[in-house]
Amino acid sequence: MAGNEKKPPLLEVIDLHTSFTTDKGEVQAVNGVNFVLEEGKTLGIVGESGSGKSVTAYSIMQILEGNGHITAGKILFQGEDITKYTAKQMNIFRGQKCAMIFQDPMTSLNPVYTVGDQIMEAIRIHSDKSKQEAREAAIEMLKLVGINDAERRMKQYPHEHSGGMRQRVMIAMALASEPWILIADEPTTALDVTIQAQILELMQDLQKKLNMAIIIVTHDLGVIAQMADEIVVMYGGRICERGTADDIFYRPAHEYTKGLLHSIPRVDNMKEKLVPIGGNPINLLNLPKGCAFCARCDEAMKICIEEVPPELRMPDGHLASCWMNVKNHNYVEVSEDNE
């Protein structure tokens, strides 16, 4: 894609396939995902349960469950394929280059160690700071994420913190070694709206201060609209559509994205009847031959059932994989990311 003289993007995912071996057979959770993340930008991955959005994030960090594995594709960090990394190299990548925060801040903190111990541990693994230096750095981090009274908070255990505070601690820990990328998997789903607003604001603040790129994985279209520069919409392990936030919200070109946007109350007309997507969520054990969404799509044609739609470039420049655009001649070219 890029010329030889051009600097490679910060993170590039090319044709990623991830599957899980289960008793009932091989589950294709991620099925050919492509996207690019630029320095200091926010990429939002949106989808429903089973869309493969979290598995994509876990694949980048290579923290899949034991039965999960990347079966094909590349993940390039500054041009280097991290799927080829050794365990040791991967440990350096995790934490120093790329850090992750999770949905539930309670289960991701160890209840029997103080918050301070846990942040200091994260700092000392990734640097050769002494205990005293690590302590100072930890206090610094807690202040950065807006925790007042950081010295006292250091000595407290996770259960003494509220949900919002624990998520701040998780962010402090993730950012302790100044990563290039922060992956946030549903970071505010477990929090109340006013606390969610605090955490999202904090993430945006820190992004500016540290010039860090963010991948935010969520099902909440409101959170995505507020945070993301670029959006990837996923369904059944595949990308339906990717482009800027405005492309996706104002010029959706995939029937699933359109359906999703009609399923939520309209901001300008709250009382208008919702138009839901019919049917039930997809069963990953039994993926259709063609477009993953075809069983629920009102516009489905014969070709949708038989063939996976190619990724097409829309007139405004964003990419969508939907046969409707071929039928309506609503595209300028076929994307280079198709095999």
Place this chain on the structure above:
Amino acid sequence: MSENRSEYLVEVEDLKEYFPIRTGFAKTTMLKAVNGVSFKIRNGETLGLVGESGCGKTTVGRTLLRLYKPTGGRILFEGNEVNDKNMREYRKEMQMVFQDPYSSLDPRMTVEDIIGEPLDVHKLYTTKAERRDKVLNLMSLVGLNAEHATRYVHEFSGGQRQRIGIARALAVDPKFIVCDEPVSALDVSIQAQVINMFEEIQEKLGVAYLFIAHDLLIVHHISDRIAVMYLGRIVEMAEADELMSNPMHPYTESLLSAVPIPDPETARKSKRIILEGDVPSPLNVPSGCPFRTRCRYATEKCAGEVPPLTDRGGGHMVACFKK
């Protein structure tokens, strides 16, 4: 039930629900989950109840159906007080749909038996065939196929399970249903299906809803009126559009500004009022106005007494000293 009919279907007056919590050796403190809540619901109306976790919204719903015994206050149904003695007959009029469609349905029962159980309890059929007919009718009402009747719940997705839960609530032909976060466990596309179903059922059967949820956009969409709760009290209550466009209580104001709007243009323009800190523990509620510790406008008066819920015109009720 006597025929003493009131203008309102359900009236709640100064409802209180306290839970004793052990806070030390031989020491209990009262957790005031609901602390003097009053509201009224008309026939066929939807009242939305919003607030953050721990504000007492779920407890209001459960106390209303006397799943908890109220510590204080009165509940009236069609003008008659509901008490321990006549509670059973009112259970037929007031039903509940729960948040979690996984744990609120018995995994060992078939769909037919789950939906038929309320009919058994209230003896609403004479023959087996009649029971089956009623169940199948309910199933088609909520969009389930007749062939689903003999299946078990584990075979269904979250959205379908919620449909089963709603059919069970509708089995006794109630006039009022408490919906406790009925869509928050569902995916966005399925949420819309279930919300539309709630609306269609209301149009067909004229039931009234108390719709408890934390998603303000959905509550705005479905509700006629909305009540906002904070630490066991209602701080503001008004017509849905009025509350959303003209919030008067500082808490409502910041709650609305915190809602992420699914529209990038609006999101870029909107200014959020970020609240400092967390909701105080309900074991240790601040004196006076419960919101004063996080309020931008708090004065000495707010610490001294609880602001009463007063009508600011057109039924827009606000509990705040600030004019």
